Amino acid sequence: MLQTYFADMHIHIGRDIFNGPVKITASKNLTITNILKESSRNKGINLIGVIDCQSPNVQLELKQLIEQGQAYELDDGGIRFEEVTLLLGSEIEVYDENCQGPIHVLCFLPTLAEMEQFSEWLVSKMKNITLSSQRYYGSAKELQYKVKELSGLFIPAHVFTPYKSLYGKGVKRSLEEVLDPDLIDGIELGLSSDTFMADQISELHAYTFVTNSDAHSLAKIGREYQEIEMKDPSFKEFMYALHQVEGRKIVRNFGMNPKLGKYHNTVCDACLHPMDPEATICEKCSSKKIVKGVADRILELKDFHGENTSRPPYLYQVPLEYLPKLGPKTFQKLLDHFQTEMNIIHHVPYEKLIEAIPEKLAHSIIQMREGKLQVNAGGGGKYGTVSES
Template identity: 30%
Template sequence: MKIIADFHIHSKYSRATSPQMDLEHLNEAAKIKGVQVISTGDFTHPAWFRELKDKLKPAEPGLFVLDKTKNATRFILTTEISCIYSKNGKVRKAHILIFAPDLATVEKINNQLSIIGNLRADGRPILGLDAKELAKIAWEANPDCLVVPAHCWTPWFAVFGSKSGFNSLEECFEEQTKNIFAVETGLSSDPAMNWQLSGLDKVALISCSDAHSAPKIGREACVFDTDLSYPAIIEAIKNKNPQKFLYTIEFFPEEGKYHYDGHRLCNVHLSPLETKKYRGICPVCGRPLVIGVASRVAELADRQEGFIPPKSIPYKRLIPLTQVIAEVLGVGESTKKAQEVYQRLVLNKLGTELDILIDCPIAEIETAGGSALALAIQKMRAGQVNIEPGYDGVYGKINILSAKEKKDLSVRQIQLF
């Protein structure tokens, strides 16, 4: 069966998350989005893990449900650890995802990690632990655990980050690299960028939302055609079988917060070429720039842009529906107006958010949401959007419709619905 899965979210026990990141809200929000399998997140947190044990009921192997209804959202046990440690004379900071097949495995991992650091302080704990040692702890608990470097290109907390990362998976995981089967590409990079590194050919590229609030669920995700179970999903990832791992759902990478280089406070944002011209130094404050994902990929790439490796999983680039609606209406994303249209489209009319963005016939979108929205989604699907790239923690800004298109189309049309 077709499964859309989001393997990386955070609970209300992580810093800077919505208090509504609990099982009940995740269960409902995933249905609205069209995500069938969602991460529990944060399974190392004692209070959250107690909630998982109390409330979740076993469903298919390695998957859990909150209620026993037929279309109940499936939960999968994953967590993120922030490893901060020193290696080869440099401070390293890498966020690592761990997937676990059952609660007993989580229990074992948590017991080990609680000796090393404080798991109560944050749903995404900070541990003074080498990423390779963390991976070994997970596999010692259960060899079926999947260990995945998270948002692998972001500057500050990633395995390839410009500020505190490594130049290769081998440098980080050494003899354990053979057991790393996937990396999470993160919002600021897409598979095409990662295909420029031959060193990543052997791993699958997965995409997840890293949601800190319910509306962000599924903004990036993985789409499978496989049995609904932990072993089947993990097999599909490990084998990179395009029959079973169909595609990933991606942001336009320019929209991510670390695509370009720059300084937020200096209002400086530069392309990789411009950064070279300035030798990596901010022209306003004279300090080193925060080098984003595009520059970092270019630095480590050993292939030209546009190269498609033989065994690769395709991808689709999407823009969250509230953002598309907000642009069409010319209002902010969190305004009542944008939210109302979203609710009507998703809840009463067309299907889940991801149905609308990916599969729904344009004619049906036009009937339900007006011609401006239909054109915007058509253009998004064709990749015809303008984006000011994000940098140093600032999201990129998206323009789908040109000023002329907005004027020509009856924007009021959508407001009638």
Template identity: 40%
Template sequence: MVSDGPLKAYDADFHIHIGRALGKPVKIAAGASLTLENLLHHAAYVKGLDVVTVIDGVCDNVLLEVERLVDEGQLTPVAGGGLLFRDRLLVLLGAEVELSGPTGGAAHFGCWFPDVLRAKDFNGWLKTVQKNTQLSSQRAYTDAVALAAQTHERDGLFIVHHAFTPFKGLLGNCVRQVGDFLDIHQVDALELGLSSDSSMADRLSELSELTFVTNSDAHGVKTIAREYNRVRMQGLNFAEVAKVLHREAGRGIEANYGLHPQQGKYYRTRCRVCDELVAGNGACRCATDKHHVYGVKDRLDDISDLVEPAHPAHRPEYVHHVPLCDIPGVGPTAYRKLLEAYGTELAIRRTADESTLTDVVGERLGIVIARALRGEFTWEAGGAGTYGKIIF
């Protein structure tokens, strides 16, 4: 389809949590320093993002803080939907909602909204199906069809969150096919999660028409943009983001940037007690599977209908990368020097080379960072909640 105007590239992280709002908890597992204002500042000025979804933006106290920032002029409503933070960062308001699986387990879904009014209206509906709308990721006593319908009735976007994880992943611990949980045509995009990539997900043929998104699911400011999307659209507003997910009028995702799946903390099946990786249905040193956490790779080997991935023509490149703070030797001093030299973390990824890096942080660390940026490393695989380790 022909574009209706010039398109530009933007960097987007569509899944960032809030730790506290108005001094009260929002996402229990998130850090207290991850307030709305810290999130916005860090995303814009430290990470270098252009678009974020505040996935707890529909929670009671977060909505109040959003309205305060609008009144103060720090957030400005945008034609086409969304809010602009200090004229540089598009902010979308979302909710992460937990639903029971049809035969057990539970799954998380993202619901994004174009403005404060519709976010507040959705909050009002949530109060009829949730016990506590002050907190994020709470169980809703409804079904996925109804949740998607309520989202779309408010012109929102409905996303499957971290689809393959063993905890709260639709395909990781609930069902073997999306169609066993809801109508796949109600889904606007599917989030891969930290322990999978496009090659793993494209072994499931039912997902071929869906857009894949790669987001940080950040629970602290440091992990914002550990996974993100390079998107192609005409400008910064909600309507353009919707066109990206639906691949309309030339819009779309140019590249998914994400951790190597082996760095993910649920990549392989692992025992939580003895920390041993478990192949197939094998036993660990504990001689029991009672404490095993089913790995994403092993789960996909079980449920996939394709031996090899079949990438549809619309699927963009998946770029494996290592977050800057995960590179061995990058401590607070080196991190500060790098930001002073390049401006933001994403600028480092786009423009840094070995020569300039060694000028900033010295030869030894500069070479290590350059090798990490080029992907010259292997992994000790993660599992059971333990992240994988980089091996040079």
């Protein structure tokens, strides 16, 4: 029987088992063990992708959890810890000779053994296998072939971000300039775009869209996620969902309103002044460093003017911590009453919420649930904000 599960497939690791850095810009308490505990106990997320598992020290920590009986590998791929399944992933920075600039991609492998094989292969193509999102020396297609050789999944990451993404920097117009389109399993949208925006590019119609947090701290887990209909949270079932096999599919994408993303609008990189996408110099500070926003880049690439009705709903949402007047103490009070963030966001009725928190804040949660929050746009590395109702 198929059921629905929540999934966030892009989570970074800040520190390894020896307190060594993995994702240098990530929080120090973002260890693999803490990620598993937070996802299972507080977030209520059923399936997560941790994308720094190529690091040997991360693999060592996972092996210790298995040896201690706290986790176990699934026959269908993935590692189960309490109420959450971990998929072993790696985010890689590709500098292909056909790229205009670097692109980030996500590679997922079914088992620890296959991830170890992948790491052994990457050692000859990277300078530091222990760190996250490292530069890969080789072609993008060669990387795709290796992932498929190991029965893995290949997903271009945050594809419109101005820096280090497929359409932001990698290609002039088409993914076929760099990648084998038949070896792509899905497309990750990123925080500054949504389904409607991405579907203006016809070559993306062939792929399932995923919406993930790109979390650099425990609090950001579940910032964006999806609800997936499948038999059980596992690698095989996730693969089936991406390719809509035997009824498995993504039924809803949950993401921030694109205006909240750091790179939605074109701005001056020096002073963040809003800019025309064709401008070459900032009228406010005279800087020539202009960051083209995601919305303007998509308009450049647009070749489809209808509506792709085959997509699941894309619902605008923010993490609870984004809501005005919701501080750490109130957040903990909500968890004490209602167990997990997913439960609070999706299921707890208004009448129950106002028993624990002020009416205005409860109203904001219901507005968020219904996709009615007012937002102020972000750009140039600065996030947008949620307006007080």
